[in-house]
Amino acid sequence: MGVTIKDVAKAAGVAPSTVSRVIADHPRISASTKKRVKKAMKEMGYHPNANARSLANKSSQSIGVVMPAGADKALQNPFFPEVLRGISSIAHKMDYSLLLNTGESTEEILEGVQRMVNSNRTDGIILLYSQLNDPVVNFLLEHDFPFVVIGKPYERIDEITHVDNDNVRGGKEITEHLIKQGHERIAFIGGSTDLVVTVDRMKGYQLALEEAGLPFLDEYRIHEEFLESGGQQAVNELFALPEPPTGLVVTDDLMSIGVVSMLEKCGKLVPEDISLVSFNNVYLSEITRPPLTTVDIKIYELGLQGAKCLIEKVKNKSEPAKRIIIPYQIEYRASTKEREVPFYK
Amino acid sequence: MGVTIKDVAKAAGVAPSTVSRVIADHPRISASTKKRVKKAMKEMGYHPNANARSLANKSSQSIGVVMPAGADKALQNPFFPEVLRGISSIAHKMDYSLLLNTGESTEEILEGVQRMVNSNRTDGIILLYSQLNDPVVNFLLEHDFPFVVIGKPYERIDEITHVDNDNVRGGKEITEHLIKQGHERIAFIGGSTDLVVTVDRMKGYQLALEEAGLPFLDEYRIHEEFLESGGQQAVNELFALPEPPTGLVVTDDLMSIGVVSMLEKCGKLVPEDISLVSFNNVYLSEITRPPLTTVDIKIYELGLQGAKCLIEKVKNKSEPAKRIIIPYQIEYRASTKEREVPFYK
């Protein structure tokens, strides 16, 4: 079972090496034998064995994709399938396979990555997240293994090729949108502060507030894992404040949906009672009620460029570390509203 | 670069074959040499080369995961990351890698699968969808290649191992919930009828109607790809009917969110004006407004069992085709409401 290069060679009356050269489209092969060999390959239904190739080549033609550790709901974020689509588009074009790695814990993830790398199963790795003190990044750096991160690395940023948005500016701009609409008390609801993306978006939020001379209050910042059920309480607290916010910056569309629904439980409507802006522009944010004003970070493009950089890096190990910033684009939809200024003002 | 089995052998003063036996935990190896070899492996930082193993073994220890063709939004369904999680959990446990295949078109998918199979990159394949006349299924059957489908195969059902829910019964039961609440005009909104899952759920819907003596009307069935923007019009038409429905069965949570929001545009509130039930119980359906009454199909479990069956099949090629039905569980939430019977009745 399985026709090999030798079989083809015999059938075409040439040496295996010649067949190999035909496969590789080597220049010094006569048109006639090339044709003959190709014919034999087709007739016999020959397909090169990838493992043998990888062994001889020391290259697996596959790239490892690492998802963050998420024992639960966190991975249900449509962000992931969408980056995967972007990555896949390039991988397919360049004839690379995709090796997927997930895990329930950081240790599991690390272990998986180590296996991929040590066993020569993959030529390069693409990280779909970036967090504080990531052992995976350290491992890859130590081993001088080609990788790129989607997002901004936490440290050694100049040594790590990454594809990111300008989340600080995005955060600033989207907050400014709220400010322009007359909002003065704007709260921030974000994911874990271990995630670089959360920190960046919050920085932008802070910057906008400061420039506008608005207060940047601790009570206005919530870093719950909103995907967990604890969110309701946090929202309650926010509105128990003497001066509750009228605007909300939320770092993720999925999270926003949860927030909108919690707000409603508190009797607050978006955008009538409170305005909300968000990030990612996942398909969801368009069909939800209200459609969200959100920073479109071009997820597909992030994946695509990430894969592209990685493949470049794999092909040329001395390729210098790059940073690629994908321009975001704000989608203005219906989740914000001009603030009605109290008449006595 | 890279310490090989030979290096270890030399260091431990044994033959490569002995090292190999130690790795495989062969019984006929003395405790002393086993210890010695293991020590050498550890000291030298030895890791077996997966490609070489695969070549010698004729087994790649990896399974291919095939996502449906979706050029666009369709893949943003959180269903996918969640099945992946389930698959991954088992794969990890059994030391299998995951090879991911996506594509924009059916041809691209098929091509990818053929490459995986022909090149010996994968030991088995798991399909994350099931549709009418799938060339991928045909290819795999023809080549007698181990695979399982998540969902119900369109044909040759007894020859194909698959993991599914009883979608007919689920569809029936959830529709009955609506009926019990007094709804008599119930419409169905589903994805493509090329998808077996759509057809099954609709069958259940139909069954429930018939048993209750309610009409099963063509005008009450919409098979738009709701993920595309055309949905609004379909909903409009539904409510332009002389007798518009008061209940809605929608085949997917993501789609439901779109529907709820379209309904609102038509001035209809869920559940006040119209009740809606759905399928999947994706995390989203819990945090949306209103939280959806939905059939929890246990996505994680589907993936997990699928992977388990596949690995069994890979290990034992003569394993007979199985069908595994994962019990669903209806989550009663707030998207339906007792129908107020008009007083004259």
Next chain:
DNA sequence: CTCTGTTATGAAAACGTTATCTTTATTGTA
């Protein structure tokens, strides 16, 4: 003591490619 049978190892042949040398034809040049 020899002979047979285990038990623990080693030697060497796969596995299916690619890549490095050779070798053999085929030119072109003096």
Next chain:
DNA sequence: TACAATAAAGATAACGTTTTCATAACAGAG
């Protein structure tokens, strides 16, 4: 016409494992 240069193809050695077959050591049986 002879000789170097080039083009096309073959032989063969990697690549790093596993596995089959062979063998040495040693125990137990007669």
